[in-house]
Amino acid sequence: MGGEIKRQITLDHGSGGLKTRELIEGLFLKRLNNPFLSNLEDSATLELNQGRIAFTTDSYVVDPISFPGGDIGSLSVHGTINDLAMKGAWPVALSLSFVLEEGFFFDELDQILASIELASKKAGVPIVTGDTKVVPRGKGDKIFINTSGIGIIPDGVDVGYHRIQSGDVIIVSGSVGDHGVTILTRREGLGFSGDLKSDTMALHGLVKTLIEELGPDLHCLRDPTRGGVATVLVELAERTGLSMEVDEESIPIRDEVKGATEILGLDPLYIANEGKLIAWVSEGSAKRAVEIMRQRIEGKEANIIGRVLDGKDARVTLNTIVGGKRAIYALTGNPLPRIC
Amino acid sequence: MGGEIKRQITLDHGSGGLKTRELIEGLFLKRLNNPFLSNLEDSATLELNQGRIAFTTDSYVVDPISFPGGDIGSLSVHGTINDLAMKGAWPVALSLSFVLEEGFFFDELDQILASIELASKKAGVPIVTGDTKVVPRGKGDKIFINTSGIGIIPDGVDVGYHRIQSGDVIIVSGSVGDHGVTILTRREGLGFSGDLKSDTMALHGLVKTLIEELGPDLHCLRDPTRGGVATVLVELAERTGLSMEVDEESIPIRDEVKGATEILGLDPLYIANEGKLIAWVSEGSAKRAVEIMRQRIEGKEANIIGRVLDGKDARVTLNTIVGGKRAIYALTGNPLPRIC
Numbered sequence: 143m144g145g146e147i148k149r150q151i152t153l154d155h156g157s158g159g160l161k162t163r164e165l166i167e168g169l170f171l172k173r174l175n176n177p178f179l180s181n182l183e184d185s186a187t188l189e190l191n192q193g194r195i196a197f198t199t200d201s202y203v204v205d206p207i208s209f210p211g212g213d214i215g216s217l218s219v220h221g222t223i224n225d226l227a228m229k230g231a232w233p234v235a236l237s238l239s240f241v242l243e244e245g246f247f248f249d250e251l252d253q254i255l256a257s258i259e260l261a262s263k264k265a266g267v268p269i270v271t272g273d274t275k276v277v278p279r280g281k282g283d284k285i286f287i288n289t290s291g292i293g294i295i296p297d298g299v300d301v302g303y304h305r306i307q308s309g310d311v312i313i314v315s316g317s318v319g320d321h322g323v324t325i326l327t328r329r330e331g332l333g334f335s336g337d338l339k340s341d342t343m344a345l346h347g348l349v350k351t352l353i354e355e356l357g358p359d360l361h362c363l364r365d366p367t368r369g370g371v372a373t374v375l376v377e378l379a380e381r382t383g384l385s386m387e388v389d390e391e392s393i394p395i396r397d398e399v400k401g402a403t404e405i406l407g408l409d410p411l412y413i414a415n416e417g418k419l420i421a422w423v424s425e426g427s428a429k430r431a432v433e434i435m436r437q438r439i440e441g442k443e444a445n446i447i448g449r450v451l452d453g454k455d456a457r458v459t460l461n462t463i464v465g466g467k468r469a470i471y472a473l474t475g476n477p478l479p480r481i482c
Numbered sequence: 483m484g485g486e487i488k489r490q491i492t493l494d495h496g497s498g499g500l501k502t503r504e505l506i507e508g509l510f511l512k513r514l515n516n517p518f519l520s521n522l523e524d525s526a527t528l529e530l531n532q533g534r535i536a537f538t539t540d541s542y543v544v545d546p547i548s549f550p551g552g553d554i555g556s557l558s559v560h561g562t563i564n565d566l567a568m569k570g571a572w573p574v575a576l577s578l579s580f581v582l583e584e585g586f587f588f589d590e591l592d593q594i595l596a597s598i599e600l601a602s603k604k605a606g607v608p609i610v611t612g613d614t615k616v617v618p619r620g621k622g623d624k625i626f627i628n629t630s631g632i633g634i635i636p637d638g639v640d641v642g643y644h645r646i647q648s649g650d651v652i653i654v655s656g657s658v659g660d661h662g663v664t665i666l667t668r669r670e671g672l673g674f675s676g677d678l679k680s681d682t683m684a685l686h687g688l689v690k691t692l693i694e695e696l697g698p699d700l701h702c703l704r705d706p707t708r709g710g711v712a713t714v715l716v717e718l719a720e721r722t723g724l725s726m727e728v729d730e731e732s733i734p735i736r737d738e739v740k741g742a743t744e745i746l747g748l749d750p751l752y753i754a755n756e757g758k759l760i761a762w763v764s765e766g767s768a769k770r771a772v773e774i775m776r777q778r779i780e781g782k783e784a785n786i787i788g789r790v791l792d793g794k795d796a797r798v799t800l801n802t803i804v805g806g807k808r809a810i811y812a813l814t815g816n817p818l819p820r821i822c
Contacts, residue, residue: 148587149587149589150586150587150588151583151586151591152584152616155616156582170612173595173596173598174599174602174609174612176609178610179611179612186610190533190535197575199579199611199612199630200579201579201613201615203615203617234530235518235526235528237526237537237538238539245490245491248488248489249488251509255509255513255514259514262514268516268518269514270516270518270528271518271537271538272506272514272539274495274502274506275496275541275542275543276495276496277496277623277819278493282623286617286622288539288630290630292537294531
């Protein structure tokens with residue numbers, strides 16, 4: 143009568159890496175597959191009678207709920223705006239849904255609302271509908287927020303991994319790992335992050351400028367959140383079948399992030415960002431793209447970090463600072479649960 | 483140094499009644515007010531370049547997650563579809579976002595997915611985008627689901643409380659209290675609900691027929707979920723400034739619901755429904771509206787339950803079975819937490 147072991151959800155299933163994909167492809171898509179969902183993009187594109195809209199959803203469970211540079215409120219506004227922007231969509235409306243734990247303080251809730259208010263106003267994207275649920279003490283954790291969003295994709299804009307091609311240049315809009323390391327060091331009460339703060343930020347303004355200035359030379363955009371830069375590169379190499387390489391020395395990483403990740407044995411390329419994008423741009427427009435980014439606050443540390451190769455073996459290679467080459471693989475395990 | 487008492491979230495703030503409104507009007511609207519949100523409808527109407535869309539969000543935290551007639555999965559599909567339908571919108575796309583608790587069983591998750599799959603297919607509304615987060619054991623409760631949705635409002639359709647007028651007839655599409663009593667008796671392990679099951683059901687098909695058949699004589703639609711029929715009536719009386727009266731004997735209530743609510747000291751008019759709607763229809767079309775409803779499975783027990791009066795004092799009166807009159811007020815407290 144040996145009992146069968148029943149599979150259970152683990153924290154790894156929320157990593158954004160391999161286990162998350164296993165869950166989505168093995169369980170969710172088997173049930174819910176359709177041409178929208180199977181795309182596995184962060185936003186769906188809907189063709190309405192006239193024009194296209196992007197539609198996205200994200201739940202935020204970050205712990206702690208407040209951290210240097212932001213809180214769960216600003217994060218939930220920026221994150222959903224950015225998911226829309228990565229499709230080349232202009233965000234026009236957000237929804238806001240709370241799951242509150244009984245006993246959560248009004249003061250704290252109001253601080254988060256103030257942060258949502260500020261983020262929404264600054265971005266120019268209104269919260270148009272909402273919902274609130276309360277669960278008993280011990281059945282939640284202070285506050286979880288879902289924000290969904292709608293954006294309008296301008297006529298002619300076509301940004302996505304299907305447009306990545308050999309020779310494309312890979313650009314990152316700024317330093318990587320800031321958000322993840324900020325959360326981790328705060329949560330664990332570690333003192334070595336110095337002045338580091340989350341990079342949480344809305345990127346739709348930057349994206350709009352890139353679209354206007356680069357036109358069809360802008361091929362694909364991704365925000366390297368859960369799983370970081372490495373996970374995005376591995377995923378898109380697999381999807382396109384193309385190989386990519388990145389140069390370690392060209393990737394902007396703050397000293398605090400370098401220090402913290404070295405001590406903790408983490409790789410900054412796998413650490414979450416919340417205000418950065420990776421762009422695939424045709425070779426001829428790459429320098430201009432970096433110049434455009436650097437003129438804006440969101441992209442002032444933008445840099446070319448790599449390129450798409452001719453090889454069709456879907457590998458991602460890191461050219462290390464010491465002159466070696468190292469393969470980059472999908473994230474296994476979950477070094478940083480509840481990072482967003 | 484007497485410490486100030488810091489206000490805290492209570493289960494009542496999730497009731498859908500007075501306390502929920504206090505929270506929304508006192509805290510949320512102060513921060514996030516805009517013409518969309520201040521409407522306090524379950525869906526926002528967005529005017530895009532061409533045409534109007536409805537946009538809504540809902541988080542589901544029902545306990546238990548599975549119950550006679552449905553589970554948190556079907557509920558989350560139907561509930562969001564219904565919020566769109568109540569605006570006269572035809573639902574075209576849903577998002578799906580999970581907050582899973584570490585340790586939740588794959589089997590249970592797959593059952594919920596199967597239920598989502600079935601509900602989505604039956605309704606003809608695809609899940610187009612999604613998200614999954616995992617929180618550590620004890621920081622959530624098995625599974626919370628957010629579904630947001632987009633619907634298209636056909637040209638010329640204008641359904642909303644602004645169209646309610648004196649003389650309108652109030653119709654309910656079927657028996658009230660089924661969902662709430664099912665959940666409550668299951669949760670508490672009470673045995674007296676017999677064959678009762680949740681009425682969770684998608685209502686957009688019924689609404690489409692009503693719109694097509696009644697045209698502008700269909701004034702307003704509401705689904706009486708949290709807070710039940712009474713809460714909807716009180717809210718719309720206040721919003722319109724008009725008085726309304728309902729006849730107790732004409733309100734369809736199952737014997738199991740009557741029995742259970744009597745024993746528990748609850749009023750079925752305040753109990754949540756998940757597959758019912760209330761319609762305000764001009765007097766001349768009321769009979770026809772009931773006939774149309776009764777021809778469909780969703781409305782086979784539809785009945786006229788009351789009318790909008792000439793009085794402008796925004797009161798709701800119940801004409802009781804024994805011949806008396808009783809004022810109906812907004813829900814205070816929260817008799818049934820985590821009902822949806």
